[in-house]
Amino acid sequence: MATAKEISTLLFEDVAVGDELPELVKNPDTKQLVRYAGASQDFVAIHYDQNVAAAAGHPKVIIHGALKSAWLGELVTGWMGSGGRLLELDVSYRMIDFPDDVATCVGKVTDARIENGVGLVELEIGLRQTDGTISTPGRALVSLPSREIL
Amino acid sequence: MTASASPGDTVITDELRSFIGLESIGVTYDIERHAVERFAAAIGDPNPLYSDREVAESTSYGSLIAPPTFFRSLLPDNLPNPFPEPFAHVLDGGSKYRFNEPVRVGDQITVVRKIVDLFEKHGRMGTMLFKVAEISYTNQEARLVGTQTTTTITYGTGEKDFGVGDG
Numbered sequence: 001m002a003t004a005k006e007i008s009t010l011l012f013e014d015v016a017v018g019d020e021l022p023e024l025v026k027n028p029d030t031k032q033l034v035r036y037a038g039a040s041q042d043f044v045a046i047h048y049d050q051n052v053a054a055a056a057g058h059p060k061v062i063i064h065g066a067l068k069s070a071w072l073g074e075l076v077t078g079w080m081g082s083g084g085r086l087l088e089l090d091v092s093y094r095m096i097d098f099p100d101d102v103a104t105c106v107g108k109v110t111d112a113r114i115e116n117g118v119g120l121v122e123l124e125i126g127l128r129q130t131d132g133t134i135s136t137p138g139r140a141l142v143s144l145p146s147r148e149i150l
Numbered sequence: 151m152t153a154s155a156s157p158g159d160t161v162i163t164d165e166l167r168s169f170i171g172l173e174s175i176g177v178t179y180d181i182e183r184h185a186v187e188r189f190a191a192a193i194g195d196p197n198p199l200y201s202d203r204e205v206a207e208s209t210s211y212g213s214l215i216a217p218p219t220f221f222r223s224l225l226p227d228n229l230p231n232p233f234p235e236p237f238a239h240v241l242d243g244g245s246k247y248r249f250n251e252p253v254r255v256g257d258q259i260t261v262v263r264k265i266v267d268l269f270e271k272h273g274r275m276g277t278m279l280f281k282v283a284e285i286s287y288t289n290q291e292a293r294l295v296g297t298q299t300t301t302t303i304t305y306g307t308g309e310k311d312f313g314v315g316d317g
Contacts, residue, residue, distance in 0.1 A: 004210040007198065026194065039185075039192035040223045044240065044311060052311075056239070065242040066222045070193035073218040082199060082209040085249070086218050092244040 009083030012112070012119030012144040021107035021123070024075045028063055028099045036067045058096065065093035068103070068136045072125050075105040076140045087120075088141035095135035097127065104128045107140070119146045161236045161277055162268050169233055174263040177227040181257040186216045189223055214255040218247060221298050226263035226285055233265075237279055238308045243301030251295050258290040266299070278305040 033047050045052040046062055053061045069091040077086055097103055104127070111122035120143055127136035190200035198205040199215050206214045253259060267282035285298045 004212075005208040007205065007209060032192070032194065035192040039189040041225050042222070046311070065244065066219060067193060069245055069247075070195070070217065070219040070222075074193065074195040074197070077218065078195075078197060082211060087249055089218060089247040089249075090244070091246075093242055 004083075007082040009081035010079065010144055011083075012114070012121070012146040015109055015112050015121055015144065017109050017112055019109040021075060021079045021109075021125075024071065024078065024105040026071050026103045026105065028067070028097075028101075028103060030061060030099050033061060033063060033067070033099060036064055036070075040064070040066060042066065058098075060098055060100075063097045063099060063103075065091070065136070068093065068097065068127050069138075071103070071105050072107075072127065072136070072138055072140070075107055075125060076123060076142060079107070080142050080144060083145045085143045086140060087143060089138065090140070091125075091136060091138035093136055095129075095133065097129065097135050102130055106134075110139075114146075119144045161270055161279055163234075165234060166236075166268060169229065169231075169265050170268060172229055172231075172265060174229050174261075175227045176260045176262045177225075178258055178260045179224050181216060181253055181255055181259060183214060183255045185223065186214065186220060186255055189220050190217055193217065193219070211252060211254075215252040216255070218249060219245075220253060221247065221285070221287055221296065224259055224261050224287065226261045229263075229265075235304060235310070237304035237306055238310045239304065239306040240311050241303040241305070243280065243303050245301075246299040247296060248298075249296045251289075251293065253287070253289075253295055257295075259295065260288045262286050262288075275305045278303050 037043055037047055042064055046056055047064050048061055072091055073089055106128050107123045107125040109121055110124050113120055123140045125138045125140055126134040129135050187201050195217055200217055203214055263283050263285045266284050269280045271278050281302045283300050287296050289295050
């Protein structure tokens, strides 16, 4: 069997509790919300119709919660590379985010352990608004390959 | 003018409660390369695992795969009976994903949604109904590839938003 050529794989031994993930900066615009609506089949009008958003008391259309989840998924999967596996992703939409605001995905390692020979890493993740508020907190669990096993 | 609700009132009637545990009719999707590419482009994720067949095949995945939240595009079908939704407006409260194995381009994924809990809260926007549903994604080899547990919040009266009342 040919050896896999992984994309920038992180090893379990490279990770320590307290490590911060490289930040992932997103600059969403209304066009991206429309693209996401089409790609995900989510046609709830508050994400593309200014009148519906205004009637609900918002200054403009709002970002799909699930798009924010997708960015947090990208934060984690991009960080771990193709050798790791995302096992769990939990996201809560505590606050609304708007297009044309910079949204920064952040994360840090909260636990690293070996269970049944598998290196597991717990992450605290979230979407940070420009004023530092975490609008969308979450967590993830990933498995990473180990140098011992490779 | 209608009387305002007293604290003892609940919107969760026995009829609503009877929907807990009911499953939607299964719907099966072919996972198409271009749908995966379009989804990855829409979320802005440049990972070649979703778009570059040669690179994806050289990794431990061995094939093109879909981004984790691609599940969102695989919409469940309706419940066998329409859910008697008492409210007009909808908010997404969040999702919990569990991934057993990746969704691969070429897979056939069957989607089933089940309401697992209903509860209500009283706040600034009046009574809000919280609906917790578990959506399962099963591949063509009958393996459960993942689940998504969603919390959907409905509230308020008036003309129903698109998507409200699908259960």
